[in-house]
Amino acid sequence: MSALLEVRGLRKRFGGLVATDDVSFEVAQGEIVGLIGPNGAGKTTIFNQLSGLIRPDAGRIVFDGTSLVGMSAHRICRSGVVKTFQNVASFGDMTVLENATVGGLARVGLAEARERAHAAIDRVGLAGREEVMAAELSLPEKARLELARALATRPRMMLLDEAMATLTPQEQREIVALVRELRGEGITFLVIEHHMKTIMSMCERILVLNFGQLIASGTPAEVSRDPKVVTAYLGSSVQEAE
Ligand SMILES: Nc1ncnc2c1ncn2[C@@H]1O[C@H](COP(=O)(O)OP(=O)(O)OP(=O)(O)O)[C@@H](O)[C@H]1O
Ligand SMILES: [Mg+2]
Numbered sequence: 001m002s003a004l005l006e007v008r009g010l011r012k013r014f015g016g017l018v019a020t021d022d023v024s025f026e027v028a029q030g031e032i033v034g035l036i037g038p039n040g041a042g043k044t045t046i047f048n049q050l051s052g053l054i055r056p057d058a059g060r061i062v063f064d065g066t067s068l069v070g071m072s073a074h075r076i077c078r079s080g081v082v083k084t085f086q087n088v089a090s091f092g093d094m095t096v097l098e099n100a101t102v103g104g105l106a107r108v109g110l111a112e113a114r115e116r117a118h119a120a121i122d123r124v125g126l127a128g129r130e131e132v133m134a135a136e137l138s139l140p141e142k143a144r145l146e147l148a149r150a151l152a153t154r155p156r157m158m159l160l161d162e163a164m165a166t167l168t169p170q171e172q173r174e175i176v177a178l179v180r181e182l183r184g185e186g187i188t189f190l191v192i193e194h195h196m197k198t199i200m201s202m203c204e205r206i207l208v209l210n211f212g213q214l215i216a217s218g219t220p221a222e223v224s225r226d227p228k229v230v231t232a233y234l235g236s237s238v239q240e241a242e
Contacts (some may be wrong), residue, residue: 003030008061010059019045021212032189034199037209051083052076080156092135103152120151157188
């Protein structure tokens, strides 16, 4: 298996805090991999390094043979890696179409970006909502808009940071179904999610982070019975931790 994404020895300190502590993992083309861990474990910090928002202190990030370390966020996006934001980040005073177009503009000019935005809006099930202000959308529609904005960049790999945090279980299942379809169309996913049932049902493989360190990785069944993982979740059953 040659990895699409290879992360080796990734480190990031914030003052005295080691937020990413020698983290190594790989993601193969077409996988849906989960990244879980308690609050403050360092999940978003890993995404921020992968997407170029912050620069690692040490380590390698190689995407499809190209090193991403030191590349601008813009170039990383153009190379095919896109991240959604943990807190729904749509511009509320812009329309659905304008929001999705912002995604497209990361890679192409306005006319083409609008075309890509329309395609992405259709793909996530928001057709007919193009001219609605993002602030007027329901929570599941906002989550879909985040996906549309990312999709409009024509990514090869999507990093989803709690894209389903505000959704009901049924709404989450619908997003999971959409993610599976997109994976079938060639997009690889790395997903941060606190809803355990959702992430366990969504991913073939789960990485578990605690205090900046990767403490386990394996299938959902393997990690949920791993004593280190259970301890990290303060003794609660991982299956039940929501
Ligand atoms: N820019 C920053 N400056 C200083 N400390 C930071 C910065 N970003 C994150 N941290 C700290 O790094 C640690 C990891 O934060 P991070 O946001 O990556 O956690 P997380 O696993 O995404 O948590 P959550 O589940 O709550 O979203 C936390 O202790 C956080 O306070
Ligand atoms: Mg986070």
